[in-house]
Amino acid sequence: MDESTCQAYEDEILSLEEEIKLLAEKYEDGQQESTFFSDEEILMAVKSSQGEFEGESEGRESLSDLKAQLESLETDLSFLMKFTGIQFTSHSKKTVERTTKRTVRKHRLSGNCLSLPFQLEFQLLEVQNEGNVSAVVTDLSIVLESAEDSDVIKFVSSTEECGNLLTFFRRVLSYAEWHEHRRATFLHFK
Numbered sequence: 131m132d133e134s135t136c137q138a139y140e141d142e143i144l145s146l147e148e149e150i151k152l153l154a155e156k157y158e159d160g161q162q163e164s165t166f167f168s169d170e171e172i173l174m175a176v177k178s179s180q181g182e183f184e185g186e187s188e189g190r191e192s193l194s195d196l197k198a199q200l201e202s203l204e205t206d207l208s209f210l211m212k213f214t215g216i217q218f219t220s221h222s223k224k225t226v227e228r229t230t231k232r233t234v235r236k237h238r239l240s241g242n243c244l245s246l247p248f249q250l251e252f253q254l255l256e257v258q259n260e261g262n263v264s265a266v267v268t269d270l271s272i273v274l275e276s277a278e279d280s281d282v283i284k285f286v287s288s289t290e291e292c293g294n295l296l297t298f299f300r301r302v303l304s305y306a307e308w309h310e311h312r313r314a315t316f317l318h319f320k
Contacts (some may be wrong), residue, residue: 152201157169166305214303215243215303215306215307216241216242216243216297216299216302216303217241217242217243217245218239218240219240219241219242220238220239220240221238221239221240221242222237222238223235223236223237223238224236226253230258231257231258231259232255232256232257232258233255233256234253234254234255234256235252235253235254236251236252236254236258237250237251237252237253237254238250238251239251243299243302243303243306243309244306244309244310245306245309245310245313246274246275246302246305246306246309247274247275248272248273248274248275248297248302249271249272250270250271250273250298251269251270251271252267252268252269252270252271252293252295253267253268253269254266254267254268255267255268266293267293267294267295268293269293269295270289271288271290272286272289272290272298274286274302277319282305285301286304289301
């Protein structure tokens with residue numbers, strides 16, 4: 131074999147290795163995206179797509195039902211955001227561990243409570259016992275942009291320790307309302 135042929139083969143091998151690396155990265159990205167949906171959501175999507183293929187008239191009815199449900203859910207979500215003042219801007223979910231009895235998922239949430247931005251990161255441990263599923267929040271981490279106040283720092287650290295998301299949302303809503311009042315007052319005097 132001459133040297134030019136060997137070089138051509140080596141170049142082809144390098145090209146193929148690079149292509150394999152890119153395909154592996156795409157596969158990993160696809161695997162992570164698929165964990166954003168729960169098993170129930172995936173099953174519902176599969177069933178609805180199967181329903182569309184079984185019969186055209188049935189598929190259209192189920193499609194219109196799905197559109198109606200989506201509009202209803204969007205209306206409910208809009209109402210809840212206006213009612214509570216809490217708006218989620220992003221959410222990501224990654225499955226960390228999955229066995230037959232337990233599942234650990236890592237969640238990242240960011241949003242605004244009135245005009246106060248926040249970020250949450252936590253793990254949700256779901257344990258299945260005899261048909262019942264219990265969920266526990268662990269490793270809660272909270273970031274508030276206006277956390278200069280010592281009371282807010284105490285509130286954030288105590289909430290992170292107890293891992294109670296409901297308490298966090300109740301307290302952050304109250305704090306955000308007073309934060310808005312203080313901001314409006316200071317703007318008035320400027």
